[in-house]
Amino acid sequence: MTFQGWLLIAAFVGILLALTKPVGLWLFALYEGRPTPLHAILGPVERGFYKLSAIDPNEDQSWRRYAVHMLIFNAALLLLTYAILRLQAGLPLNPLGYAGLSEHLSFNTAVSFTTNTNWQSYGGESTMSNLSQMLGLTIHNFLSAATGIALAFAFFRGFARRSAAGIGNFWADVTRVTLYLLLPICIVYALFLIASGVPQTLAGSVDVTTLEGVKQTLALGPVASQEAIKMLGTNGGGFFNANSAHPFENPTALTNFVQMVSIFLIGFGLTWTFGKAVGNTRQGWAILAAMLTIFLIGVTVVYTQEAAGNPILHGLGVSGGNMEGKEVRFGIAASALFSVVTTAASCGAVNAMHDSFTALGGMIPLFNIQLGEVVVGGVGAGIYGFLLFAILAVFVAGLMVGRTPEYVGKKIESREVKLAVLAIAVLPLIILGFTAIASVMDAGLAGPLNKGPHGFSEILYAFTSAVGNNGSAFAGLTANTPFYNGLLGIAMWLGRFFVIIPMLAIAGSLAAKKYTPATAGSFPTTGPLWTGLLIGIVLIVGGLTFLPSLALGPIADHLAMIRGQLF
Amino acid sequence: MGKDFLTSLRPAFTLTILFALLLGIVYPLTMTGIGQTLFPHQANGSLVEEQGKPVGSSLIGQGFADPRYFSSRPSAAGKGYDGLASSGSNFGPTSQALVDRTKADVAKFQQMSPGLPVPSDLVTASASGLDPDISPEAAFYQVARVAAVRGLPAARVRALVQDTIRTPFLGFLGDPSVNILDLNRRLDRISATTAQ
Numbered sequence: 001m002t003f004q005g006w007l008l009i010a011a012f013v014g015i016l017l018a019l020t021k022p023v024g025l026w027l028f029a030l031y032e033g034r035p036t037p038l039h040a041i042l043g044p045v046e047r048g049f050y051k052l053s054a055i056d057p058n059e060d061q062s063w064r065r066y067a068v069h070m071l072i073f074n075a076a077l078l079l080l081t082y083a084i085l086r087l088q089a090g091l092p093l094n095p096l097g098y099a100g101l102s103e104h105l106s107f108n109t110a111v112s113f114t115t116n117t118n119w120q121s122y123g124g125e126s127t128m129s130n131l132s133q134m135l136g137l138t139i140h141n142f143l144s145a146a147t148g149i150a151l152a153f154a155f156f157r158g159f160a161r162r163s164a165a166g167i168g169n170f171w172a173d174v175t176r177v178t179l180y181l182l183l184p185i186c187i188v189y190a191l192f193l194i195a196s197g198v199p200q201t202l203a204g205s206v207d208v209t210t211l212e213g214v215k216q217t218l219a220l221g222p223v224a225s226q227e228a229i230k231m232l233g234t235n236g237g238g239f240f241n242a243n244s245a246h247p248f249e250n251p252t253a254l255t256n257f258v259q260m261v262s263i264f265l266i267g268f269g270l271t272w273t274f275g276k277a278v279g280n281t282r283q284g285w286a287i288l289a290a291m292l293t294i295f296l297i298g299v300t301v302v303y304t305q306e307a308a309g310n311p312i313l314h315g316l317g318v319s320g321g322n323m324e325g326k327e328v329r330f331g332i333a334a335s336a337l338f339s340v341v342t343t344a345a346s347c348g349a350v351n352a353m354h355d356s357f358t359a360l361g362g363m364i365p366l367f368n369i370q371l372g373e374v375v376v377g378g379v380g381a382g383i384y385g386f387l388l389f390a391i392l393a394v395f396v397a398g399l400m401v402g403r404t405p406e407y408v409g410k411k412i413e414s415r416e417v418k419l420a421v422l423a424i425a426v427l428p429l430i431i432l433g434f435t436a437i438a439s440v441m442d443a444g445l446a447g448p449l450n451k452g453p454h455g456f457s458e459i460l461y462a463f464t465s466a467v468g469n470n471g472s473a474f475a476g477l478t479a480n481t482p483f484y485n486g487l488l489g490i491a492m493w494l495g496r497f498f499v500i501i502p503m504l505a506i507a508g509s510l511a512a513k514k515y516t517p518a519t520a521g522s523f524p525t526t527g528p529l530w531t532g533l534l535i536g537i538v539l540i541v542g543g544l545t546f547l548p549s550l551a552l553g554p555i556a557d558h559l560a561m562i563r564g565q566l567f
Numbered sequence: 568m569g570k571d572f573l574t575s576l577r578p579a580f581t582l583t584i585l586f587a588l589l590l591g592i593v594y595p596l597t598m599t600g601i602g603q604t605l606f607p608h609q610a611n612g613s614l615v616e617e618q619g620k621p622v623g624s625s626l627i628g629q630g631f632a633d634p635r636y637f638s639s640r641p642s643a644a645g646k647g648y649d650g651l652a653s654s655g656s657n658f659g660p661t662s663q664a665l666v667d668r669t670k671a672d673v674a675k676f677q678q679m680s681p682g683l684p685v686p687s688d689l690v691t692a693s694a695s696g697l698d699p700d701i702s703p704e705a706a707f708y709q710v711a712r713v714a715a716v717r718g719l720p721a722a723r724v725r726a727l728v729q730d731t732i733r734t735p736f737l738g739f740l741g742d743p744s745v746n747i748l749d750l751n752r753r754l755d756r757i758s759a760t761t762a763q
Binding site for chain 2: 004005008011045049052053054055064065068069073075076077080123125134135136138139142143171174175178183186187190191194195196197198199200201202203205206207208209210211212214216217218219220222224225226240241242245246248251252253254256257309310312313314316317318319320321322323324325326327328329330331332333334335350351352353355356357358359362449450451452453454457474475476557560561567
């Protein structure tokens with residue numbers, strides 16, 4: 001570990017804290033439907049979209065209608081991408097002449113990008129045409145992110161509104177977030193990436209002859225435009241197989257820093273927006289404090305472990321930290337930090353191969369996803385996931401003091417608690433259930449590259465990543481098979497929408513309630529006591545379920561590593 | 568519920584098409600146009616030319632088997648530094664395959680440049696398989712060998728490495744690195760001038 005490494009981590013957190021309020025304010029304007037300075041330019045586009053689609057942006061939708069419209073929109077997007085991938089061979093902008101994708105790979109990929117997971121069973125540069133990347137995948141990076149933020153807005157309205165029938169308009173939320181937030185940032189961001197060395201061309205590849213006279217073909221494409229939204233929208237689906245480790249996706253330490261900041265940017269901002277929406281920004285800061293605490297513990301563990309390195313390699317006469325699966329330009333600190341950021345958020349982009357981390361260094365990314373990616377989390381999904389835990393936390397506090405729990409002016413009653421538990425329980429049920437199935441079936445056991453406990457970790461990580469809609473992998477797993485493509489596709493869909501539906505039901509139920517002003521007897525939800533309770537609930541409810549599976553995977557792997565046992 | 572479904576169809580399918588055009592066609596093509604105009608070198612892969620012919624990209628590593636050159640890191644991209652198949656090894660920390668590969672590489676370097684320990688990055692595969700850099704330690708480790716094979720003074724080669732080190736941006740973003748293609752091209756130039 002180095003002083004520079006800790007400075008990097010401090011600078012990262014500092015910059016994000018400075019950006020939290022400005023981004024939160026901008027998001028708050030979109031949440032309220034108020035005009036921004038960009039409306040002068042993009043207002044006509046917004047109104048044109050509504051007109052052509054017969055949308056009344058002022059229609060206030062019930063939670064059911066909001067949910068159905070969101071689902072059908074996502075289904076339509078899914079169909080579009082499935083069709084593009086299947087028909088790829090006959091479509092234009094296919095300079096390397098790639099064939100269409102198989103049914104199961106197209107299904108898996110279409111679900112993956114629709115659900116903001118961006119799990120990749122394919123190698124980008126060896127599978128996808130430029131049209132598939134642009135039209136089939138990039139649009140999901142925008143719209144799955146916009147859907148997540150829209151859903152967070154809907155949930156905020158549940159807390160903020162009083163005796164209301166509706167929770168907002170899905171179409172207006174998605175359109176505004178896309179046009180006034182994601183697209184403008186991406187235009188500037190993509191330009192920065194191009195200037196830094198990320199290719200942006202319609203050519204498929206270029207040939208060079210190396211100094212030793214070998215022909216090297218370098219894959220190119222419209223990378224920068226996809227890279228920008230891949231990070232900002234916490235999507236994580238790389239243009240290339242190696243994702244943000246590929247020098248053409250992430251050429252310098254500076255682009256790496258900006259990519260990490262952009263993963264967390266909207267998630268940080270949304271905590272502030274929530275506080276503002278419920279009338280007390282300290283509510284937002286309390287949530288952010290809990291998130292940051294868990295995050296920094298994770299960073300410390302990964303950085304310490306990776307810097308210490310692999311004792312087995314030290315025994316062979318190799319010095320230094322663990323550089324297997326890491327890039328020299330980032331080094332160990334920026335690789336460790338990136339891995340925690342990308343799994344705390346539901347991004348899943350990687351700048352180092354998590355599969356090759358030390359056992360405990362690789363356990364933290366896995367554990368982050370298992371917590372439900374509520375530590376900052378995916379855009380929108382992180383905050384609504386965290387608020388589900390907050391509902392549980394006030395419920396637990398209410399049990400302790402014997403009062404009906406309240407949170408930000410709303411009584412939390414049996415219906416809300418049941419729905420919150422349902423949404424939270426879905427994750428471990430599917431992750432552990434599917435992992436168990438894959439661990440006993442031949443088709444499942446054919447997947448792992450590594451043997452021993454690390455092979456089990458690869459399977460566990462895959463289902464955790466799919467259900468959590470993260471998309472990163474212990475990439476040694478051979479997942480492009482009908483078994484894994486099918487099962488992981490189902491896992492991604494369930495993991496996304498079986499959290500969203502109960503969450504929207506809670507929003508509808510809360511919105512209809514009266515405002516209950518805080519009294520002297522109310523449990524305060526702003527101070528350090530509350531932050532501590534939140535951390536405890538997230539770790540115990542979210543994390544404890546997974547302890548046995550972690551013991552079989554990374555912890556057993558760690559003990560083997562110390563003993564020098566190989567598999 | 569049925570009414571909610573019916574009312575969703577028109578906006579769902581129309582907005583899908585409109586957003587597909589805006590985000591899937593207009594946005595990437597506009598960025599391509601701007602990128603090709605303002606930053607043509609970067610937008611096309613940051614190619615490095617030698618006498619008018621592209622010899623590589625300043626951002627992408629290449630394999631160097633000849634002991635005359637500084638070696639790059641082991642690569643799991645295809646058969647090594649395959650620009651169409653980026654990949655890490657994905658070997659876990661207790662992998663027999665990782666140990667076998669590392670042993671062989673350590674032995675290879677021991678033969679060429681005796682001295683232990685070997686810097687970590689020189690015998691570990693990068694995440695992309697296309698890492699353009701090695702660490703300064705890994706470069707210094709190879710100075711004696713490269714100088715001997717080329718018949719150059721070791722001090723000259725060491726100074727070249729020193730001169731090629733890229734320091735971290737602002738002092739703390741990333742690690743110091745040596746671009747392997749840059750280093751080896753400069754090495755060739757020194758050999759060429761010395762020969763004259």
